[in-house]
Amino acid sequence: MKSFNKYEQQILKQIISARRDVRGNHFIQKEIPKEILEELLSSANNAPSVGFSQPWRFVIIQSKEIRGEIYTEFEKQNTKAKKIFSSNEQYCKLKLEGIKEASLNIAVLYQKPKKEILGQTIQKKMGEYSVVCAIQNFWLTARAYDIGVGWVSILNPKKVKKILDISKEYKLVGYLCVGYVDEFLSAPELETIGWEEKKSLEKVVRWV
Secondary structure (H helix, E strand, C coil), X not given: XXXXXXHHHHHHHHHHHHCCECCXXXXXXXXXXXXXXXXXXXXXXXXXXXXXXXCEEEEEECCHHHHHHHHHHHHHHHHHHHHHCCCCHHHHHXXXXXXXXXXXEEEEEEECCCCCCCCCCCCXXXXXXXXXXXXXXXXXXXXXXXXXXXXXXXXXXXXXXXXXXXXXXXXXXEEEEEEEXXXXXXXXXXXXXXXXXXXXXXXXXXXX
């Protein structure tokens, strides 16, 4: 088994620190080579999964027509969200997706098991959490290739599944906008505008 030196450890640290949630105003018109996309998907496929279940599935969406339908669904849900955050003027100014601008969209699915899965008999959500690990692997590898990823959560999963003609055995976990960008921000955008503050380790770690 390979060991990693300090330089390689530092590179990983830099990639993790430089990862950003990319919005549509930063994507550029540049196609992702097939071999690089396969590298990103391979990284996702190498993610840890409880019970070695590997329950992730990926739907690559290039069709402008389908993405237009997804965008319409986003607009519908975002209109509702604007009412929730109506007291915050910044919300309406935020660009919260890149559905049309990104090179491609990816729907990340969880395949529901047809039998009991090792390690998931008590905590049933562990399969879905495994899919999130796959998304993180994809995201970090994309950053290493200077490819941006934006996770669009202002969507109704059932409506997205209907648009994509996805059967009931699958659950939508993530909807990603993926593509090359004009820049990666030096800090998360929501931190920069003061939406939330970066939490220190002291606030998120407890020793017992």
